[in-house]
Each structure stands twice: as C-alpha cells, then as structure tokens.
C-alpha cells in the first residue's frame with residue numbers, strides 16, 4: 318500500500334513499506350557498515366555543502382554506484398525501481414518512456430549528522446529507503462510553505478520529485494542507515 322502526498326503543485330512524496338526479510342536486511346546493513354572501513358566516496362564540494370560535516374556529526378556515505386560497491390543491495394535496488402515504475406507509468410506511456418536508476422548510494426548518519434537543504438535536479442524521481450533507524454532518528458523534512466516532516470522508521474521507502482528541496486536535521490539517535498538514489502526518465 319503506497320501512501321501519496323500531493324505536496325505542492327509540482328511535487329509528490331510517496332511512502333510505502335517493503336517488508337524485506339530480516340536476514341537480508343541485516344546483510345544489507347553489514348554491507349553498509351563495511352563502507353566505514355573502505356571509504357571510497359569522494360568528498361566533493363556538493364557533498365561538503367550538503368552534509369556540512371565540519372560543523373556537525375559525520376555522515377559516512379558510499380560512492381554513487383552502490384551496486385558495484387555492495388552487490389548484495391542489487392536485489393533491493395531492483396525492487397525499488399520496480400515499485401517506482403509501477404507508480405509512475407500509469408501517468409506515462411510505458412512503450413515510449415523508460416525510467417532507470419541513474420545513481421544510487423548508501424550512508425550512515427552518525428550522531429549529529431545532518432543534511433542541509435538541497436534537491437536532486439536534474440533527475441526525475443529520487444528515493445530514500447531506511448534500513449536502520451531509532452526513535453530519536455532525525456526526520457526527513459520536505460520544504461514548502463509548510464514543511465512536511467516524515468518520521469523515518471525501518472523499512473520505509475520514500476520517493477519524491479527530484480526538484481523537491483529537502484533536508485535532514487541533526488540526528489539525535491544512534492546510526493541512521495539509508496540507501497538513496499536518482500531515477501531518470503528517458504524516451505525509448
């Protein structure tokens with residue numbers, strides 16, 4: 318069951334649960350913790366601007382092709398692509414358009430880790446899926462005239478218009494572990 322918020326005139330935020338098996342989820346989490354010992358992510362300017370680690374907690378993040386770095390996540394990412402396609406294509410002609418995952422990454426917000434306001438232009442849809450959260454995990458905030466604050470919890474998938482600005486306040490709880498990605502819409 319997918320819940321949809323028509324957030325602004327141009328933006329949508331969908332939320333749903335995937336119910337992935339516990340054993341598989343734990344393997345995915347282990348794979349993301351391994352990123353901590355094999356840091357490969359370039360700390361480029363856009364990363365620094367978004368996560369502002371010097372003034373907050375650390376955000377450990379993979380590179381932008383998570384499947385190569387952690388192949389076990391492929392099944393999960395393929396499933397997410399399928400779910401997003403299913404919800405996009407009622408509005409488009411599937412024989413003329415294709416929706417592909419253009420980039421995907423995973424990360425861990427440690428205590429006080431945060432993300433400043435940003436969007437994912439030029440992509441079409443973006444998503445975030447939470448593998449591990451706690452009661453004190455910071456929410457995902459979608460920005461508008463009134464902010465839409467979504468409490469994150471294990472197994473929650475959010476997908477949203479890539480142009481939608483969003484941010485994550487400083488994380489108060491334990492490690493908040495997620496994967497995320499961008500989808501592009503191409504004419505066939």
Ligand SMILES: [Fe+2]
Nearest residue numbers: 435436437483
């Ligand atoms: Fe983002």
